[in-house]
Amino acid sequence: MTDRRPDAQEPAAPVPASAVPRFEVEADVVVVGQGAAGGCASIEAARAGAEVLVLERMSLGGGATALSTGLTYFGGGTRIQRACGFDDPVEAMHAYVRLAAGSQPDEERVRLYCEGSVEHFEWFCSLGVEWNASFHDDKVTHPLSADGLLYTGNEEVWPFCEQARPAPRGHKPAREGEAGGYLMEAVLRATAASGARVVNDCHVQRLVQAPDRRVVGVAARLDGREVFVGARRGVILAAGGFVMNRDMLARHAPALLHINTPTGTPGDDGRGIRMGMGAGGEAENMGEGLLLNSWYPPSSHLMGILVDARGQRFVNEDASIGRTSDAIVAKADARAWLVVDDAIYGQTQARHRIAAVEESFEALEAALGIPDGALVRTIEAYNRAAEKGEDPLFHKARPWLRPLQAPPYAALDCSPARSVWGGFTLGGLRTRATGEVQDPDGREIPGLYAAGRNAAGLCREGRSYASGLSIGDASFFGRLAGRSAAGVPHG
C-alpha cells in the first residue's frame, strides 16, 4: 500500500462515530503500532483474553526499537546483574531512576517501573530473549558487543553518584551489533503466539469517537482505501514520537531542531500524539527530548575537555551523551569542541571533523577563534587539577582525569551544525501509568490508551536520560496499557 497523500495533509481529528457507516472489522482491543510499546501491549491484552488487532503502518513491525541496539534498562537485582557480581537493591534503582526521570518525576511510574523490573526482565526471557552474563567495562554510547550488562546513564557520574548507589542497569540482548531487531523478533513471535492478529501496511489516521468522548475505533488506510475498525474495549496508541515532524518540533520543541539524524522510523511523525490530542487528550512535556552527539567512544576522549566558544568548560565530560549534548545546546549555545592531545585522540564512529590541530594550546586557541587567552587558562587550570586527580569545577570522575600532555593538540567539532546529532522526542500524551489517556482536567478519555513515545513517559528530560529507558518504558508501560485496555484490574 502506498499513501497517496502526504501525511501533513491528512487530518488527525477524530471521526464522529455517527459518520462511520459500519465497522468492517472489530476487535476488543485495537493497537496502533507494533514497536516495543504496541508489541508488548498486544501480548498482554491477548493473554488476558481480549481479541486483539494490531495495525502496523510498516510492512514489518519493530518500530524504532528494531533499529536500535536493544539496550533495555532493568535493575533491582536481575539474574544478569547478580551473575556479574552487582548488588542492586530495588531502593538503589529507585533512587537513581527517580533522578533519571528528570526534575519533575512521575512518582507512580518510577515506583512501578523499579518494583516491577526483575519481573519485567524475566518476562522478556520468557519470550525467548537471551542475555549474556558478561559485564562490558567500558564507556560506550552505542554498544556493539554481545555483553549483557553495562552502564548506560549517569549512574557513576556526579552529582547522580552522590545521590544514588550506582549499578549497571543497561541490559543488551545476547547478539553482536544492533540487537534491537533480535529483541523485537521475540516480541513479534510472542504476539503471533498470543493470538493477536496483526495487519501490516495499515496506516491508522484517525480515531473514531462517540459523543460521550469514548473512543470506539479507528479509521485506517489499507490497500489504498479507508477502512473503519471498531474497538469494543479500547484503542492503544503506540505509534511513536514526533522527531520526524519538523513542523511539530518547531512549534513544540525548537531545541530538537538541532537533530540532523533523527533516531526513529519515518512513522515517528507525531500522528499518534495528534490523534490523541484531537480526541481530547492533553499533550504534555512536549518541549523535552533527547539529543545525542557521540563524541566518544573511544573512551579515551573522556580524558579530553569539552569547551565552548568562550574557551570555557560547561559540563563533566564523563556524563551520558544525552547530558553532554543537552549542555552543548543549552549551555554552549550549540557550539563546542572536544580538545584532546595526541595520545587520547581517536576517530569517533560519528566521524567528527577536526577543527584544528596545533602544537601548542595558544595556537589551538587562535585557530578556533577563542579570544583572550581563555582556552589556555581553561586548559592550564584543568591540567593543574587533573594532575592531582581532581576536577573541582565539574567533578569528572577520577578514571578520566589526566592532564592534556604532549602535542599535537586537536579540537573536534561537536557542534550540531557540523557533526552527527541524533535524538528523539520525550513529550506525548498525558496518561496514567496504567495507560489511560487524560484530558487537560486529568479525566480519562474512555477507551483511549497510549504507551511508548505516544505518551509522556518515565524519563521526561534528555539531560538526565539513561540509554535503555525508552525501550524499558515502552515495553513495561506498554504491557500495563495492554492489560488496562483488556479490562484487567490493576493492583
Added chain:
Amino acid sequence: MTDRRPDAQEPAAPVPASAVPRFEVEADVVVVGQGAAGGCASIEAARAGAEVLVLERMSLGGGATALSTGLTYFGGGTRIQRACGFDDPVEAMHAYVRLAAGSQPDEERVRLYCEGSVEHFEWFCSLGVEWNASFHDDKVTHPLSADGLLYTGNEEVWPFCEQARPAPRGHKPAREGEAGGYLMEAVLRATAASGARVVNDCHVQRLVQAPDRRVVGVAARLDGREVFVGARRGVILAAGGFVMNRDMLARHAPALLHINTPTGTPGDDGRGIRMGMGAGGEAENMGEGLLLNSWYPPSSHLMGILVDARGQRFVNEDASIGRTSDAIVAKADARAWLVVDDAIYGQTQARHRIAAVEESFEALEAALGIPDGALVRTIEAYNRAAEKGEDPLFHKARPWLRPLQAPPYAALDCSPARSVWGGFTLGGLRTRATGEVQDPDGREIPGLYAAGRNAAGLCREGRSYASGLSIGDASFFGRLAGRSAAGVPHG
C-alpha cells in the same frame, strides 16, 4: 460571587451543545477576560457592529496589564520616537522584533505587528492614553518615571545590535509609577463607549461546542449558579496564561517552577488554554516562558559580573533580565551571584541578599565556596579586558565595562532559591495571527478565537524577550481577533 469549588476540580472540557437547555443570554461575540487582549478585542468587535458581551472573572477588568508598568512595545517611527530624536524605520523594527520573537519566529505575526505599530500606537492615543515625549536614558527593568520612551530589550545588546539597528521602542504611558492601570482604564472606558456589555464576577468555565466542532457559547458561574451564554459569531479566549498553575507548570514548563513571585493575576491559572484544548485546539510552545530576576537597577550593577558556582561568567550582563534570568537557570544551573565592588554596589528593588563581602577576590571566592582559583581567574581576565574597554568573551557593551576596583567586594545572590523571581508563561493555543484557534492539523475550530497569553503569540522565548511585547502582542492581536470574531474581513 464566590466560587464554591476550587478551580482544579472544575472540568474545562466543553459542554456539548445538546446538553445546554437554553442560552440565557446571547451575543454575537463573547469575550472571555478583560485584560489587554480581551479589552482591545471587545472594542474592535463592537466598533465593527457586533453585539459584544465581555465576561470578566474579577470585579474589575484590567488583567495582568493593570498590575504592570504599562510598557508597550511600539516602533517604526511613532510620534514619541520622532519627538525624542530617534529614527526607526519599519525595516529596523522588523529586523529586531524577528530576533526578539525567538528562534522560530512566526513571520506573519512579526510582519503585521511591525507594519501596524504606528497605527496601533495612534489607536491607543485615540483612546485617551497620553505618552510623554521624553527619553529615559538609563537601564531599568521596571520603569517608574513618567518618561515616555526607553530601551526595554536587547536592542543595544550583543549579538542583537549587530543584526538590527537599535532604537528604543518601549513606550510608557504618561504616569509616574505603575501605569498599567492608567492604560487599562482607557481600554475599559473605550469598551463601555463602544457599546460592548461587560459582566464582572463572572467566571467562564467551559465552552459550549456543537457536533461540527463549532463553539457556540460558554458556560459560566455567575451569582453562584451556572449560566449558559450563547455566541452567535464566536468566543474569544483572552483569560491569561498559566503561571499561577503549578501543576501545569510542572507538566509543561518545569523551568518556570523557579518563579516564586508570579507576574500575573490569580486568574492566570491556564483555564482559558485548557478550555481551548478541550475544544480541539492545540496548545503549543508550552515549555517556554519569561523568567525575571531584577538584579539591577541600580544600573551600576551592570558593571559587575554574573558568575556561576564554577566562578565562570555565562552571559553578557547588559542583556535584558529575561535573557540573564534564563541564563541563570539554563546555563548556571540556577545558582549565580552578581559580583560588585564598593563603588558600584547598590540595593536592588528586589533586595537581593548579600552572600559575602570580602576585602579580596580570593577571600570572596572562598566565602562563596567557588573552588580552585576559578573566580579569581575570571575576575582577573575580565578586569584586564575591561581596562581596554573590551569584553571578548561576552561582548558586554562599552558603557558597562569597567574593572572591579577597590574593595570591599560583594556577591549578591541571584539564585531563584534565594531571591525574587517573577515571570510568566509564553505558551498557549495555536492560532492564526488573526486569532482563529487551530487544531493539531492546523485547521480552525469554528467560532473559537484566542489572544494574549491564551495564545502562543509574537514572542516565543523568554531569552529574547523585550518588555512591552506582551501588552503589545495582547493588544495588537487582540484587536485582530476582535475583528475576526465580528466577521470583518482582514486584508
